[in-house]
Amino acid sequence: MLLPGTMTGQLLGGASPLLAAEMQICLFCMMSSVSFTSVLISLSLAFHHAVFDTAYHRLDLQQVSSLKDRKVSVDVALYRAIYNLYLRMKSCLQSVAVPHRSYSDINMDESLSSTSNASNTSASKDFRSNYMILDSSQIQHKSKDIILTVRKLNILSNEDILFDGEGMTLDLYRGERISVEGPSGLGKTRILRAIALLDPIQSGLISLDNPANHVNNGERGNHMALDSSMNGNSFSMWRFIKSYVLSVKNYLYGSSSSSMTTHHRSRCIYIPQVRYYQKIEILIIDLLKFVDI
Amino acid sequence: MQHQNLHAPISILHLFFAALCPISVILTSYAFKLNIEKKLLSVVIRCTGQVFVAGYVLLSFLFAIQNPLLVFTYLTIMASLAALEASCRVSKTYPCYYCDALITIVISGAIFGVLSSVLVFNPNPWWNPKIIITTCGVLIGNSISGPSVAVDKFLSSASERRHEIETRLAFGATGYEASLLIIRSSISTAVTHTLNRMSVAGLVAIPGSIPSHRSEIFIAD
Numbered sequence: 431m432l433l434p435g436t437m438t439g440q441l442l443g444g445a446s447p448l449l450a451a452e453m454q455i456c457l458f459c460m461m462s463s464v465s466f467t468s469v470l471i472s473l474s475l476a477f478h479h480a481v482f483d484t485a486y487h488r489l490d491l492q493q494v495s496s497l498k499d500r501k502v503s504v505d506v507a508l509y510r511a512i513y514n515l516y517l518r519m520k521s522c523l524q525s526v527a528v529p530h531r532s533y534s535d536i537n538m539d540e541s542l543s544s545t546s547n548a549s550n551t552s553a554s555k556d557f558r559s560n561y562m563i564l565d566s567s568q569i570q571h572k573s574k575d576i577i578l579t580v581r582k583l584n585i586l587s588n589e590d591i592l593f594d595g596e597g598m599t600l601d602l603y604r605g606e607r608i609s610v611e612g613p614s615g616l617g618k619t620r621i622l623r624a625i626a627l628l629d630p631i632q633s634g635l636i637s638l639d640n641p642a643n644h645v646n647n648g649e650r651g652n653h654m655a656l657d658s659s660m661n662g663n664s665f666s667m668w669r670f671i672k673s674y675v676l677s678v679k680n681y682l683y684g685s686s687s688s689s690m691t692t693h694h695r696s697r698c699i700y701i702p703q704v705r706y707y708q709k710i711e712i713l714i715i716d717l718l719k720f721v722d723i
Numbered sequence: 724m725q726h727q728n729l730h731a732p733i734s735i736l737h738l739f740f741a742a743l744c745p746i747s748v749i750l751t752s753y754a755f756k757l758n759i760e761k762k763l764l765s766v767v768i769r770c771t772g773q774v775f776v777a778g779y780v781l782l783s784f785l786f787a788i789q790n791p792l793l794v795f796t797y798l799t800i801m802a803s804l805a806a807l808e809a810s811c812r813v814s815k816t817y818p819c820y821y822c823d824a825l826i827t828i829v830i831s832g833a834i835f836g837v838l839s840s841v842l843v844f845n846p847n848p849w850w851n852p853k854i855i856i857t858t859c860g861v862l863i864g865n866s867i868s869g870p871s872v873a874v875d876k877f878l879s880s881a882s883e884r885r886h887e888i889e890t891r892l893a894f895g896a897t898g899y900e901a902s903l904l905i906i907r908s909s910i911s912t913a914v915t916h917t918l919n920r921m922s923v924a925g926l927v928a929i930p931g932s933i934p935s936h937r938s939e940i941f942i943a944d
Contacts, residue, residue: 472870480817
């Protein structure tokens with residue numbers, strides 16, 4: 431039996447052509463509307479479930495996976511595990527003095543940031559201190575207004591928590607430039623993207639001015655806690671940071687990092703990895719411009 | 724409506740002649756090393772089995788018994804199998820995609836299935852299996868290919884054009900505004916097939932097995 435309801439089937443089955451045509455017209459109307467409706471429904475479901483984090487208006491493609499990638503066969507997984515083990519053993523054999531891989535806080539307190547250029551070189555040799563903060567004291571802060579604070583920020587990078595313990599803490603003053611440095615693949619870009627709210631954060635607080643002014647009074651102000659929703663004012667400001675982070679990234683991709691002179695950096699966040707890294711990327715957030723706006 | 728027999732009933736010999744065509748295609752593919760023979764063979768065998776089961780066993784059984792519960796059970800099975808097929812057809816996916824495909828198929832199928840079978844075709848008991856199964860089969864078949872093409876295009880272009888979308892986001896667009904471009908393109912990609920079919924229907928092709936080329940499988944299931 432051929433499918434009734436379709437014209438050929440009906441004609442072959444011996445129905446009159448006029449009836450078959452009428453049926454076919456009705457079916458075509460239904461089919462076009464059903465395909466459009468189902469496309470709309472499925473797209474909106476995909477939009478909300480997989481692609482966008484609609485509360486924060488950001489792309490969230492972590493759940494999206496390739497259908498072939500999901501089915502990793504057992505032997506491939508085994509090979510990968512052995513190769514990872516080999517890499518780890520190799521790095522252990524090369525130097526016994528390498529400390530265990532752990533990301534400590536990036537702490538930007540004033541007391542710690544008095545460590546200067548001199549200790550920078552020693553610290554990059556000896557990776558016992560997992561972080562290095564530069565504050566070249568010859569550059570004066572233009573003002574003491576804190577315009578960006580990050581408290582106890584923790585983010586996931588390659589399914590690892592980036593900062594052990596307390597999380598990242600950062601105060602950014604008005605007119606200040608800051609660079610984030612570290613070996614490639616460690617999460618510099620992720621930090622910047624998290625601060626710009628383009629990526630989800632694990633925990634912590636990012637706010638656009640000193641949290642002490644607002645949080646203690648119980649006001650939200652310009653604050654953007656993980657659980658709070660954004661109000662209109664801070665929202666536009668975040669938009670600006672986002673655009674700035676993106677444009678700086680694009681700018682840096684086009685230029686070599688060697689062209690950067692030391693006076694660009696007033697403070698650096700160093701995120702050194704354990705031993706093997708080929709290339710040091712340097713990213714700078716030049717916060718001077720958006721503060722002036 | 725007159726029922727005239729235009730042709731003799733199809734015998735085994737005729738079926739064999741029909742089977743010669745795909746066999747020749749498979750041989751051609753093998754000769755030129757086109758690597759499509761396995762797919763083609765499995766599809767032909769699958770299609771034959773499914774349509775046989777549908778036509779000779781299930782549908783005649785269902786049409787004879789006329790039980791509404793049985794009809795709706797059959798529709799449910801059709802919808803879940805269609806969702807399974809839709810979730811296999813995409814190249815990019817996300818964890819709950821099967822549920823979403825099922826929701827899509829059930830909602831759109833329910834709306835337009837009820838509309839078409841009750842309001843347009845107006846069967847005698849309103850759940851008449853001859854009408855409702857066939858129309859719902861065609862509709863469900865249509866809501867497999869469209870959404871899977873759309874979602875596939877949407878997900879892949881969301882990750883390909885990620886920087887573009889994020890730049891839009893950064894300059895103040897909402898999530899919907901930023902992704903409107905890829906939403907538009909994926910909708911048009913998905914609907915183009917149906918629209919093309921409709922625009923040449925009657926002129927070039929007597930619309931027949933064309934709209935049912937997907938639904939046959941699922942009616943069969």
